[in-house]
Amino acid sequence: MYVAVKGGEKAIDEAHAWLAHERRGDPATPVLDTAQIREQLTLSCYRVMAEGSLYDLDLAALAIKQARGDLIEAIFLIRAYRTTLPRFGVSAPIDTSAMLCLRRISATFKDAPGGQLLGPTFDYTHRLLDFTLLANGEAPLKRDERDSLAKGMASQSAEPLARVSDILGNDALLQAEPTGDEAPGDLTREPLEFPADRALRLQSLSRADEGFALSLAYSTQRGYGRNHPFIGELRVGVVEVSMEIPELGFSVVIGEMTVTECETVNQFVGSRKQPAQFTRGYGLTFGHTERKAIAMALLDRALRWEELGEDNVGAPAQDAEFVLSHADNIQATGFLEHIKLPHYVDFQSELELVRRLRAEAGQ
Amino acid sequence: MGLLARSGIEALRDAWGALNLSPEFEWLRAPETGAVMVRGRAGGSGKPFNLGEMTVTRCALRLLDDGVIGHAYVQGRDRSHAERAALADALLQTRHAEVVQRIVIAPLAEQLAAARAEQQDKAAATRVDFFTLVRGEDQP
Incomplete structure (x- = not known):
C-alpha cells in the first residue's frame, strides 16, 4: 500500500x-x-x-x-x-489510396505501377558522420541541379498511385481485407479489455512505443512467431482529413496530415476448400515514422494468428494481452518511475518483517 | 471550407489583409480548440479503426448587415485562422462572393496547388529503377 x-x-x-x-x-x-x-x-x-x-x-x-x-x-x-481537449467528433476514415506520396516503395514488385519513389530517405546513405554539420556548416543545397532534374523527368502523375496490394488482390493471391463500417472501439474512451478486436489492436499499436514495437517485431523475424513478411508497399505522404460537420449536415475537409502506411504480404494460408493466398499485416502511423509502421504491420500480422487459423506457438508477439498491455510507454514509464517516489512506510513494514525473521532465525 | 482549413495561417492572413474588408459580425460560437479522432481503415480498405486525434479549432458567426452565417473547422489551434475562415465562408454567400473568390480563395488554391506540384516533382526526381542481377548459378 x-x-x-x-x-x-x-x-x-x-x-x-x-x-x-x-x-x-x-x-x-x-x-x-x-x-x-x-x-x-x-x-x-x-x-x-x-x-x-x-x-x-x-x-x-x-x-x-x-x-x-x-x-x-x-x-x-x-x-x-x-485530455484537456473537447472531442468535436470523428473523421471519415482517411483514404490512403488518394495519398500525395512523397515516398513509395515496394519490396515485392520492382515495376510497381507508378514507380518506386525513394523520397527523403536515410536508406542507401553510408551512415558516416557529416562533420560539416558539426562545424555548423551546411553542404550547399543543390537546388538548381535538382530542380532541373525534376523538370526533366516525367512528373508524378496527378493520378493517385495504385496500391500494390490491389494488384495481388485482383488475382485473389492476397486475402481480401474484411470490410465493414461498424464504429471501432476507442481505447481513449474505454479501457482496453481482452480479447481485443483488430480495430483496438491497430489503435494501440499505432500509439505504441517505437522501441517496444521494433523489438517485438524483430522477435517475429528471428523465429518467435515467424510470419515471413515482405513489404508489399510502404508509402509516406499527405492525406486529407474530412469530417461531417453536424451544423452543416455534410462533410468538409478539415485539414491534412502526413502519415506512413505499411502493407506487408505474408506467408500464405490455404486449405482444400480455399486455394493458397498470401495474408496481410497493416501499419499506419502519424508522420514519417516508417520503422514504427513496419513494426506495427509485423505485429498486426502476428496477432492475427487465431483469425487465420494458425498455431499459437507461445511467441510473445502472438500474445495480444502481453503486447498491448506493455506497448504504451506512458503507462509503462508511469508505473516504472513511480517507484522513485517516497515509499518509506511500505519499506518500513518490510524492514520490520525482515528484522523479525532474522531475529527468529537467530533464536 | 476545405481550402480555408488546409491553408497556412500566414497565407490566409495575407490574403485576408489584401481583401481589406472588415464586416461586423456576432459570434454564434466563439472560437474553441478541440480534438477530432482521425480514423483509418485496416489494410487501407477494410474496417475502420481509430488512428489518433488531431487538433481542430472551430467557430461560427453571423454577419450583422445581412444575417449570413459562416462556419469554420480548421486544423490546429489558431483562433484567428478559424475566425478568418468563418468570415470568408460567410462572405462567399453574399454580394462580396466574387471579390472573396478572386482575392482570397483563388490565390490560396494556387499556392496549395504549387506546393503540391513541387512535392510531386521532388518525389518524381527520386523515382528509381531496380534491376535484378543474374547470380550465375545456372551457368556451367
Missing part, C-alpha cells in the same frame, strides 16, 4: 527552477526556437505525435523543447494536453 507524504515544497521549487535553467543550457548559445525543432528535428516531432496520439507539429516541437529532448517525457506532455 502506498502511503502519501507531504513537505518538501521549497526543495521542489528549487529543483524545478534549476531544471528550467538546465533546459536553457549555456546562455551563450542561441535559444532553440520551436520552429527550428519543427523544421530540423521533424522526425522527433513525428514520433512524439505518433506516440502522443495527437497530430499537431507545433505542440510536438514545444513538448520536445520543454522536455529537454526526452521524447517519452514529451509524449507524456502531449498525452496530458490531449
